[in-house]
Amino acid sequence: MSAPAGTASKRSPRPSMEAGADTPSLRIGDVARLAETTPRTIRYYEEIGLLPPAPARPSGRHRLYTQAEVERLREVMRLRNLLGVSLEELKTLLTAEEARAEVRAQLSREDVEQERRAELLQEALGHIDRQLELVRHRSAELQRLEQELCETRKRARRKLRELDARDEPS
Amino acid sequence: MSAPAGTASKRSPRPSMEAGADTPSLRIGDVARLAETTPRTIRYYEEIGLLPPAPARPSGRHRLYTQAEVERLREVMRLRNLLGVSLEELKTLLTAEEARAEVRAQLSREDVEQERRAELLQEALGHIDRQLELVRHRSAELQRLEQELCETRKRARRKLRELDARDEPS
DNA sequence: TCTGATCTTTACGTTCACGTAAGCTTTAGC
């Protein structure tokens, strides 16, 4: 049960002439395989706004992606697994990410006043800090758990050694 | 939305004479409040075998718990939150925990042969190792994420300082 | 003993995160 990645790929992986690497040449199935998930999940994530709609899709046509989208998807799934939050919460977290991207875009332009730039950066910092706080909290708790398990393990091993020593002191 | 812990407790917390601390004197609502969850969840966990049935309950009567059960429940919820596994998987993990408890019980008895003791300890060690591997994996990944976020944060702060320096060099 | 808060079981409802099927269209290779 649950074998989402059929390893057999009948159709060749689309030679993708115009090998510009940023020309959208990946179909949803390809993306799904590369990210180890399913097309349904990708469409679902797009539907709830967790992923942006496929870039420049002529209505009625198939979705086409670039490698960048694959990586974004993998990152989303990574965060989903690690943070243990709902997709809705994850969305707000990633929306913050988007904002940061927008900040970078703005910062690269010349016609933005210093005042505005500082504001943007401040906001971005706030987002990062909120994420960081969440991650740090979980990370710390997990490390505590790890520590506790290590202790337990140590004790068990000690007992076992004691037993072995007493058993055969040959 | 989601305010499971009504802070108002009308009835006094049951003076619990026989203050033996291990005489079951906590009702399901008390346990729920202490563990910051709901009675429904406790019953559900008992139903699927994630928690043992309430100790020594005369059929038809109310469930009664001790402080130990509260702590166990809190631990279960902690693991649920941190490990991000299904309750079913969590159950098998905790079943291993149970086995370890049983090992301790056996080990405290005199009439168990060394051979058997070593076996039990070996098995327990195996369980611990499997848990530890899982925890370590997640912990490491989370730390990586934390590290990445820290880097991002640093860069943002540097940019902000650069901007401030250039803005008002008074 | 009586009373109201709390608990009991039973059972149906709900939300999330997708899975799956149907019917049709697009795409890629020949």
Add this chain to the structure above:
DNA sequence: GCTAAAGCTTACGTGAACGTAAAGATCAGA
């Protein structure tokens, strides 16, 4: 241009993890 594979939308189905409502039993305190 034809065809099979893959994709499209729409919509209903599903499993997990509880929420909620009903109808009655139990419990603690006066």
